[in-house]
Amino acid sequence: MFAYYLHLGLRSLRRNPVLTALMVIAIGFGVSSSIISYAVFRATSNNPIPQKSAQLYLPQIDNWGPEKAAENNGDPPNALSYTDAIALMQAHRAPRQTALFPIAPSVVPDDPNRLPFRPTSYAAYADLFTMFDVPFEYGSGWSSLEDQEHAAVVVIGHDLNQRLFNGVNSVGRAINLDGRNYRITGVMDKWDPQPLFFDPVNTSGFSDSVQLFIPFMRAIDLQFPTVGNTDCNQDSGSSWDAFLRSECVWIAYWAELPTGAEAKSYRQFLQGYAAEQQRAGRFQWAPNIRLRNVTQWLINQRVVPPESRISMLVSLGFLLICLVNTVGLLLAKCLRRAPEIGLRRALGASRKDIYTQFLIEAGTVGVAGGVLGVLLTGLGMLGVGLVFEPHIAKLVTLDTSLAMLTLLVAVIATVLAAFYPTWRAAQVQPAWQLKSN
Amino acid sequence: MKPQIKLMQIQPILAALRRHKAGTILITLQIALTLAIVCNAIFIIEQRITRISRPSGMNESDLLAVENSWVGASNATTLTALNRADLTALRQLPGVRDATLTNSFPLRVGGRVTSVRVDPTTKKEITQAAQYFTDDHALVTMGAKLITGRNFRTDEVTVANSNSYKPPPVIIITKALAERLYPHGSALGKPIYLVKDSAPSTVIGIVERLQVPWPGAWTDAFAGNVVLTPIQLTDERNVYLVRAQPGQLTAISKSVPLLLLKTNRMRVIPDQRGIRTFAEVRDQAYKADIGIAAFMGAISVIMLMVTAAGIVGLTSFWVGQRRKQIGVRRALGATKHDILSYFLTENLLISVGGVIIGALLAIGLNQWMMSEFEMERLSLLYVLAGMCVLMLLGQGAVLAPALRASRVSPVEATRVS
Numbered sequence: 040m041f042a043y044y045l046h047l048g049l050r051s052l053r054r055n056p057v058l059t060a061l062m063v064i065a066i067g068f069g070v071s072s073s074i075i076s077y078a079v080f081r082a083t084s085n086n087p088i089p090q091k092s093a094q095l096y097l098p099q100i101d102n103w104g105p106e107k108a109a110e111n112n113g114d115p116p117n118a119l120s121y122t123d124a125i126a127l128m129q130a131h132r133a134p135r136q137t138a139l140f141p142i143a144p145s146v147v148p149d150d151p152n153r154l155p156f157r158p159t160s161y162a163a164y165a166d167l168f169t170m171f172d173v174p175f176e177y178g179s180g181w182s183s184l185e186d187q188e189h190a191a192v193v194v195i196g197h198d199l200n201q202r203l204f205n206g207v208n209s210v211g212r213a214i215n216l217d218g219r220n221y222r223i224t225g226v227m228d229k230w231d232p233q234p235l236f237f238d239p240v241n242t243s244g245f246s247d248s249v250q251l252f253i254p255f256m257r258a259i260d261l262q263f264p265t266v267g268n269t270d271c272n273q274d275s276g277s278s279w280d281a282f283l284r285s286e287c288v289w290i291a292y293w294a295e296l297p298t299g300a301e302a303k304s305y306r307q308f309l310q311g312y313a314a315e316q317q318r319a320g321r322f323q324w325a326p327n328i329r330l331r332n333v334t335q336w337l338i339n340q341r342v343v344p345p346e347s348r349i350s351m352l353v354s355l356g357f358l359l360i361c362l363v364n365t366v367g368l369l370l371a372k373c374l375r376r377a378p379e380i381g382l383r384r385a386l387g388a389s390r391k392d393i394y395t396q397f398l399i400e401a402g403t404v405g406v407a408g409g410v411l412g413v414l415l416t417g418l419g420m421l422g423v424g425l426v427f428e429p430h431i432a433k434l435v436t437l438d439t440s441l442a443m444l445t446l447l448v449a450v451i452a453t454v455l456a457a458f459y460p461t462w463r464a465a466q467v468q469p470a471w472q473l474k475s476n
Numbered sequence: 477m478k479p480q481i482k483l484m485q486i487q488p489i490l491a492a493l494r495r496h497k498a499g500t501i502l503i504t505l506q507i508a509l510t511l512a513i514v515c516n517a518i519f520i521i522e523q524r525i526t527r528i529s530r531p532s533g534m535n536e537s538d539l540l541a542v543e544n545s546w547v548g549a550s551n552a553t554t555l556t557a558l559n560r561a562d563l564t565a566l567r568q569l570p571g572v573r574d575a576t577l578t579n580s581f582p583l584r585v586g587g588r589v590t591s592v593r594v595d596p597t598t599k600k601e602i603t604q605a606a607q608y609f610t611d612d613h614a615l616v617t618m619g620a621k622l623i624t625g626r627n628f629r630t631d632e633v634t635v636a637n638s639n640s641y642k643p644p645p646v647i648i649i650t651k652a653l654a655e656r657l658y659p660h661g662s663a664l665g666k667p668i669y670l671v672k673d674s675a676p677s678t679v680i681g682i683v684e685r686l687q688v689p690w691p692g693a694w695t696d697a698f699a700g701n702v703v704l705t706p707i708q709l710t711d712e713r714n715v716y717l718v719r720a721q722p723g724q725l726t727a728i729s730k731s732v733p734l735l736l737l738k739t740n741r742m743r744v745i746p747d748q749r750g751i752r753t754f755a756e757v758r759d760q761a762y763k764a765d766i767g768i769a770a771f772m773g774a775i776s777v778i779m780l781m782v783t784a785a786g787i788v789g790l791t792s793f794w795v796g797q798r799r800k801q802i803g804v805r806r807a808l809g810a811t812k813h814d815i816l817s818y819f820l821t822e823n824l825l826i827s828v829g830g831v832i833i834g835a836l837l838a839i840g841l842n843q844w845m846m847s848e849f850e851m852e853r854l855s856l857l858y859v860l861a862g863m864c865v866l867m868l869l870g871q872g873a874v875l876a877p878a879l880r881a882s883r884v885s886p887v888e889a890t891r892v893s
Contacts, residue, residue, distance in 0.1 A: 106600075155743070156744055157545065217547055217548040273672055275639060278640055349520065350771055367499060371499070459498070463498070
């Protein structure tokens with residue numbers, strides 16, 4: 040029976056090629072623009088570390104006072120001062136923790152014919168590698184002892200190892216950063232979490248993959264400036280030491296708190312720390328702290344670009360219009376065929392048969408619209424790079440699952456749109472139609 | 477006479493529409509939704525275009541931006557010497573008119589914001605401004621127009637690290653900032669304070685316009701506020717702006733990086749965004765704005781086409797369905813014109829209903845977007861214009877089927893089915 044209805048459907052579609060083409064084109068455009076917008080949304084709202092996103096927490100401490108906080112809905116600054124970051128590191132209240140900030144050391148290749156270059160780099164503590172589940176190709180992260188010694192050690196990324204050592208095991212070898220040698224303790228495997236969850240403040244969420252880490256205190260000793268934001272509420276003084284003592288915020292801090300109880304007690308600790316700063320006279324205001332996990336932090340930092348949300352919204356509206364349009368056209372088609380339906384009903388076809396026939400016909404339109412939609416989606420993917428920055432555009436590709444989704448949405452939407460016209464068709468009274476003929 | 481005929485037609489049209497409830501509702505709904513979305517989409521386009529067309533205040537042609545960072549040099553004396561050597565070499569390069577050292581420039585995305593006060597003791601600053609650390613060559617290189625006062629003198633240019641600089645005795649500011657700080661009378665010769673409780677900086681010149689480095693909405697409150705500081709920074713990262721002789725831009729965008737590497741190899745000029753003409757800077761800064769405007773434009777056009785096609789489709793069906801009635805009316809003396817105006821009026825009635833609902837939807841959608849995104853209030857002019865466009869679109873779409881209807885011969889009345 041299915042084959043027969045399909046045959047009838049195709050015949051009927053061919054009878055009104057303009058009407059059919061209108062429906063297919065509308066569905067194709069509506070579905071593809073929605074799917075493209077969804078693909079961008081999916082990429083930008085991706086959870087980059089699902090296994091740990093509820094265990095990694097970023098504390099915020101208000102060291103600027105309520106007047107500044109009021110400008111940001113009462114939220115404390117989005118980074119920590121050096122004073123607070125070091126105090127939290129030394130308190131060591133979480134099983135694992137790291138302070139971190141982006142730096143830009145230059146790699147000087149041994150070969151004098153090659154030019155220096157700057158990979159994406161961070162200064163951090165040894166715990167980072169375990170906390171963030173960083174995969175290693177060779178070796179491992181440095182040790183906590185090396186953190187304490189401010190050691191000249193480095194972890195490099197897969198791409199950097201490829202570029203400098205042609206991908207061979209380079210653990211133990213030296214790498215020259217700004218004229219100083221660092222010993223490689225580990226080479227990361229390909230690791231490129233996007234959004235870059237541990238530093239959305241400085242990257243807006245998307246960046247090149249991180250290729251180099253050095254110990255935090257080593258970077259402080261060498262006075263590596265952050266290449267991210269430095270926000271100051273007053274003059275930061277006139278030397279590096281004065282800058283470190285200032286209330287300028289520029290450091291991200293992460294704590295791993297595996298259970299809810301640990302998160303709760305860490306929050307109490309932060310509250311206590313801020314209260315202590317108030318008693319000491321550093322803060323002239325009541326404690327104002329936050330403790331957000333990865334998911335909450337990415338939402339708070341608005342990692343999904345507003346363009347992505349607006350285009351998704353408009354696309355969904357567009358799809359709705361296309362569907363209303365399809366309902367209208369299908370209705371016209373169904374009613375025009377009232378005599379045919381009457382005849383079939385008179386010859387013994389049940390209402391259910393009519394339903395099946397018309398829904399299959401609509402399904403065929405849906406499939407055609409879906410195929411067109413997949414083509415248009417593929418075409419539209421080229422356009423993503425025109426709207427979004429390259430770091431986001433490279434995350435958005437037409438894979439099999441997205442193509443299947445396009446088809447599925449097209450078919451389901453069209454069949455849904457066909458329900459009312461089909462119901463109207465099934466209401467056709469056989470006697471009436473036969474009489475008027 | 478004519479308006480009367482039209483009015484008399486409304487009754488039967490309404491009766492007919494009541495018999496085609498579903499079709500009528502569908503077209504109304506489609507017009508309403510299209511109006512709501514197209515109005516907001518066009519409004520977004522207009523907002524973005526306004527943003528993109530803000531002038532940077534510079535002479536943007538023949539301008540090249542170079543991002544540079546020194547490798548292995550951290551000592552202030554060394555960095556000063558390195559920067560000076562670069563500047564000398566750049567200014568002597570054939571095809572170059574002038575060059576300046578700076579920390580940032582309009583649309584660079586990334587730079588420094590400073591607070592600005594006219595009373596050093598107030599807790600809250602008057603406003604914020606972008607701070608360009610540069611030298612006496614900045615005005616010529618940027619092509620910024622000095623409207624009053626004078627440029628920096630060479631002897632006023634000092635060196636400092638960005639972490640340890642002190643506000644200088646003399647500064648140049650933009651007109652927008654001058655008017656904000658000294659709304660009554662000229663700011664020229666007056667003191668301003670870049671840091672709380674600091675020494676004053678005297679305004680020695682005012683430029684007509686210079687934009688901040690950020691194109692985004694978060695700087696809208698101070699987008700024209702710029703302070704030029706006569707300090708050459710001894711940071712490891714710096715920026716050169718190079719003004720080419722007319723027509724030499726392409727040539728120097730190749731010769732400048734070669735020259736810099738010849739002067740000193742221990743530097744990094746990034747592969748991406750290292751050497752950019754200002755046209756590229758502008759394109760990259762406004763990429764998202766241009767992209768979203770193009771997307772909204774394309775969607776709007778397709779949406780209007782789909783709606784028009786839907787109206788054509790349903791009206792054609794109605795015409796087909798009513799051939800017999802039309803024939804009867806023609807036989808009873810109705811003119812072709814009567815039939816035509818019947819369908820046009822029918823569509824007009826539906827459209828009016830659609831655009832009224834659509835206008836309400838458009839305003840509602842805008843309200844919601846204002847709370848969700850950085851949107852401004854939709855101007856009612858857009859809604860009115862949108863209503864007119866959609867009604868015209870409806871009339872245009874209905875014209876072909878209506879003409880076909882008007883050509884139905886009275887003989888049809890006698891035909892069976």
